[in-house]
Amino acid sequence: MVQSIIRVTRLLLPVLALCVTLGVMIRAFRRRPAHGFGHRPWFLFLALTLFGVMIALCITNETWWTEPLTLMLFIAFLAVQWMSFVFAGRGGMRAELTGFFLTDLGLMVAALNDTGAFHTQLICVAAGIAGFYILRFFLRNPAFMEYLRIPAAVCCLGLLVACLIFADPVNDSKSWITIAGFTFQPSEIAKVCYVLAAAIPERKRGGFKELLIFTVFSAASVLCLVVMNDLGSAVVFFCGFLAAAAMRKWGYPAAAAGLLAGGGGGYLALNLSGRAAGRFATWGKAWEFANEGGYQQTRAMAAAASGGLLGLGVGQGWLRDVYAASTDLVFCVICEELGLIVAICAILMIFLTCVQAVFAARRGRSPYLVSCACIAAMILAIQAALNALGSVDILPFTGVTFPLISQGGTSAMTCWWLLAFTGTEFMPAFHAEEEEETPSEEEVEEE
Amino acid sequence: MKLRWRMLPMAFAAIILLGGIAMFSAGIVLQGEEWAMQPWNDTVCEDGVLNTGSVTDRNGLLLTTAQGGERRWIGDELTRLSMLHIVGDPEGNIGTGVLSAYPEILAGYDLLNGLYSADYSGGTLRLSADTELSRTAYEALEGRNGAVLVCNYETGEILCAVSGPSFDPADPAAQIPDGAYLNRGISAVYPPGSIFKIVTAAAALEQIPDVLDRVFWCEGGCYVGDDYVSCSGYHGEVTLEDAFAVSCNCAFAELALELGGETLQEYADAFGLTVPQQIGNAETAAGGFDAYPDGTSHLAWSGIGQATDLVCPAAFLRVVCAAANDGVAPDLTLLRNGNPNGGGERLMPGDTAAKLLEMMDYAVSYTYGDWSFPDLEMHAKSGTAEVDGEEPHAWFAGFVTNPGKPYAFVVILENGGSGAEYAGAVANTVMQQAVFG
Numbered sequence: 031m032v033q034s035i036i037r038v039t040r041l042l043l044p045v046l047a048l049c050v051t052l053g054v055m056i057r058a059f060r061r062r063p064a065h066g067f068g069h070r071p072w073f074l075f076l077a078l079t080l081f082g083v084m085i086a087l088c089i090t091n092e093t094w095w096t097e098p099l100t101l102m103l104f105i106a107f108l109a110v111q112w113m114s115f116v117f118a119g120r121g122g123m124r125a126e127l128t129g130f131f132l133t134d135l136g137l138m139v140a141a142l143n144d145t146g147a148f149h150t151q152l153i154c155v156a157a158g159i160a161g162f163y164i165l166r167f168f169l170r171n172p173a174f175m176e177y178l179r180i181p182a183a184v185c186c187l188g189l190l191v192a193c194l195i196f197a198d199p200v201n202d203s204k205s206w207i208t209i210a211g212f213t214f215q216p217s218e219i220a221k222v223c224y225v226l227a228a229a230i231p232e233r234k235r236g237g238f239k240e241l242l243i244f245t246v247f248s249a250a251s252v253l254c255l256v257v258m259n260d261l262g263s264a265v266v267f268f269c270g271f272l273a274a275a276a277m278r279k280w281g282y283p284a285a286a287a288g289l290l291a292g293g294g295g296g297y298l299a300l301n302l303s304g305r306a307a308g309r310f311a312t313w314g315k316a317w318e319f320a321n322e323g324g325y326q327q328t329r330a331m332a333a334a335a336s337g338g339l340l341g342l343g344v345g346q347g348w349l350r351d352v353y354a355a356s357t358d359l360v361f362c363v364i365c366e367e368l369g370l371i372v373a374i375c376a377i378l379m380i381f382l383t384c385v386q387a388v389f390a391a392r393r394g395r396s397p398y399l400v401s402c403a404c405i406a407a408m409i410l411a412i413q414a415a416l417n418a419l420g421s422v423d424i425l426p427f428t429g430v431t432f433p434l435i436s437q438g439g440t441s442a443m444t445c446w447w448l449l450a451f452t453g454t455e456f457m458p459a460f461h462a463e464e465e466e467e468t469p470s471e472e473e474v475e476e477e
Numbered sequence: 478m479k480l481r482w483r484m485l486p487m488a489f490a491a492i493i494l495l496g497g498i499a500m501f502s503a504g505i506v507l508q509g510e511e512w513a514m515q516p517w518n519d520t521v522c523e524d525g526v527l528n529t530g531s532v533t534d535r536n537g538l539l540l541t542t543a544q545g546g547e548r549r550w551i552g553d554e555l556t557r558l559s560m561l562h563i564v565g566d567p568e569g570n571i572g573t574g575v576l577s578a579y580p581e582i583l584a585g586y587d588l589l590n591g592l593y594s595a596d597y598s599g600g601t602l603r604l605s606a607d608t609e610l611s612r613t614a615y616e617a618l619e620g621r622n623g624a625v626l627v628c629n630y631e632t633g634e635i636l637c638a639v640s641g642p643s644f645d646p647a648d649p650a651a652q653i654p655d656g657a658y659l660n661r662g663i664s665a666v667y668p669p670g671s672i673f674k675i676v677t678a679a680a681a682l683e684q685i686p687d688v689l690d691r692v693f694w695c696e697g698g699c700y701v702g703d704d705y706v707s708c709s710g711y712h713g714e715v716t717l718e719d720a721f722a723v724s725c726n727c728a729f730a731e732l733a734l735e736l737g738g739e740t741l742q743e744y745a746d747a748f749g750l751t752v753p754q755q756i757g758n759a760e761t762a763a764g765g766f767d768a769y770p771d772g773t774s775h776l777a778w779s780g781i782g783q784a785t786d787l788v789c790p791a792a793f794l795r796v797v798c799a800a801a802n803d804g805v806a807p808d809l810t811l812l813r814n815g816n817p818n819g820g821g822e823r824l825m826p827g828d829t830a831a832k833l834l835e836m837m838d839y840a841v842s843y844t845y846g847d848w849s850f851p852d853l854e855m856h857a858k859s860g861t862a863e864v865d866g867e868e869p870h871a872w873f874a875g876f877v878t879n880p881g882k883p884y885a886f887v888v889i890l891e892n893g894g895s896g897a898e899y900a901g902a903v904a905n906t907v908m909q910q911a912v913f914g
Contacts, residue, residue, distance in 0.1 A: 276487075340591070411493075
């Protein structure tokens with residue numbers, strides 16, 4: 031029975047993943063909002079649902095009738111997908127499709143790790159999806175969101191400083207805070223606050239003073255993360271800063287200055303942090319240090335190659351037994367069990383989020399929304415790149431999570447919130463008169 | 478500046494992401510097999526040992542298979558003993574066995590499915606070796622240490638690679654004799670004795686223009702300086718053909734002195750006797766040949782296959798193949814159809830090979846006797862390699878030219894005595910099976 035399910039699903043899952051990715055790709059390049067049949071992509075959603083059902087079958091095989099909770103919860107998650115589909119607005123479901131696809135994979139990883147992790151992940155995903163729709167609702171009124179910039183900045187710095195003070199060091203890094211038995215990662219929530227705070231304001235845009243304040247705020251955030259020894263997140267924030275700075279007047283010089291400062295800071299951090307330096311020492315030479323610094327990367331690459339294009343089947347891999355496989359090495363776990371095709375689809379989903387952000391600049395009615403989409407997409411892309419390419423020794427192995435796939439409640443929740451900022455250009459505006467606005471090649475002229 | 482031009486950093490990050498994944502995908506396509514075939518890969522290994530895949534002989538007879546991580550063997554013990562060194566042992570101690578040399582085929586790796594196989598049985602590897610021939614060869618060894626190699630000199634397929642002593646891989650409690658992990662045909666080197674005269678003769682045919690017209694004088698030995706080089710008998714006046722047939726040390730000592738150490742070394746190198754030779758993924762042991770100064774008895778002995786000469790039986794099989802195959806040694810392979818394009822290396826010109834073939838034919842009819850090899854069109858050279866304080870090693874190397882049976886062979890019996898008598902007898906038994914079996 032188990033083998034029959036594996037035989038069928040390892041062939042169907044890549045096909046369904048390709049269908050979903052192709053559908054999202056077509057919608058990402060669409061110049062106008064979909065109407066009529068295209069508004070609700072039934073075929074695409076059926077493929078996504080079937081993908082989810084197959085994953086659910088695989089992770090609950092043999093135990094679905096003795097321990098039905100996991101299966102029921104997964105079905106509930108699929109029901110949420112359908113609700114969001116039925117009530118989808120003109121936005122076109124693009125960010126949601128990306129989110130649901132990656133979350134299916136993330137839930138698979140968590141469920142195969144242990145049942146408790148699956149439940150935690152599902153609760154956090156639920157909070158993430160709820161936050162996604164709340165944020166989407168408020169993003170319809172960019173003018174209102176701009177008022178949240180200062181509170182968001184305070185919140186971002188507050189969370190990072192709190193982490194610095196209260197967090198217990200784990201693996202030399204002070205990233206985790208435990209309150210009343212719940213452990214969470216404040217730097218993940220700070221990412222969302224950073225997007226809100228760093229986006230270009232509609233008024234005062236291009237002002238030198240605003241640029242200065244923004245730069246100081248970004249530098250403080252990155253510095254906090256460096257002191258926390260969370261260098262992966264520091265790189266993610268720094269790239270968010272580059273994306274946000276480039277959108278401002280005088281932004282490119284500021285970004286260049288930031289790169290210089292970041293490069294110098296990175297050099298210092300490498301010299302001060304033995305752990306980070308150790309990871310850099312084996313970068314690109316993982317096979318030479320296969321049983322030392324390159325242990326995780328070589329195992330990840332061997333496992334990824336074992337999967338071929340179609341994978342060994344869900345739950346049939348061994349990489350899950352290696353330390354941090356469900357977080358840092360998760361890309362290779364997907365390669366091993368679901369194959370290279372599904373893993374590339376996951377990467378393409380993140381890439382298409384960036385494509386949407388670029389297209390949003392042509393169509394977006396609000397520079398604030400456009401810059402939100404751009405920063406959020408940058409953060410997601412950098413996280414995906416650091417995770418996937420770090421685990422296969424193309425980039426340094428930094429231990430950053432893969433958006434929505436890596437096991438981790440806070441990360442899954444905040445990645446959904448980050449997704450809320452993307453794909454907003456066809457979203458109906460809050461005001462009736464803006465609803466009739468036709469997307470155009472809008473430009474923001476330098477003042 | 479247009480807003481979209483202000484998105485370059487993000488676009489750059491997206492391109493890094495996509496470019497990096499393209500690099501990784503290229504790595505999987507080009508090096509996936511190498512990445513996957515690691516001893517720590519629990520999909521196909523257990524405690525660093527490959528626990529998947531099946532091996533059959535050239536006729537499809539299943540010799541060993543692994544299912545669910547447990548390796549099973551063919552029921553017949555003689556077959557297990559005779560095929561051990563070509564199949565290999567589960568622990569990977571026999572490095573030239575296919576279980577060690579071809580993990581990627583046994584694991585069943587391919588780009589589409591990776592290491593997935595529906596019944597976890599991995600891939601199937603079909604040997605070029607023949608079970609019946611190997612059983613005959615193992616029995617012919619009669620418990621002596623040594624090796625029997627037989628190959629097709631046109632395709633390079635190894636039909637038999639039996640080595641003694643052997644042990645039963647299906648019986649974990651079996652007492653493993655000393656040296657049983659060594660495949661004596663592929664991984665060992667021995668002093669070659671008179672079979673090296675094939676190399677010296679080839680060098681003389683090419684380097685000394687009138688060598689076929691010469692007459693050598695043998696009176697049971699000769700002096701080189703103050704050292705005496707003994708011969709196997711009193712041969713009197715002999716031509717090169719006669720000297721080759723009766724294995725006259727005096728004639729070959731004279732030829733070696735005339736050719737010089739460096740020329741002989743060039744031939745030993747060119748014939749692949751001093752460097753490891755590839756047999757698919759396996760590798761032969763490297764032999765040795767020292768170029769001694771002109772006029773010394775060591776140089777004379779080195780042309781006779783003594784002194785410090787060392788030869789791997791499988792490497793010498795290539796030389797024999799070249800003599801039989803118009804000067805070209807085919808790429809040896811342990812796999813059925815393992816050399817589909819007929820790849821090989823020319824070791825000598827065609828006319829040298831033709832002359833060697835004549836001389837080996839004459840050696841059989843004149844010295845060993847055609848009656849020793851009934852119905853076989855045998856061409857061979859024996860060797861009795863002296864070993865200090867022990868019985869000499871017995872060699873017999875050659876080939877048959879029976880229609881449709883292009884088989885070359887090398888037999889070595891460690892401390893086996895006379896090459897022509899003992900190794901020749903083993904060769905006859907094995908080749909009778911190979912040709913008429």
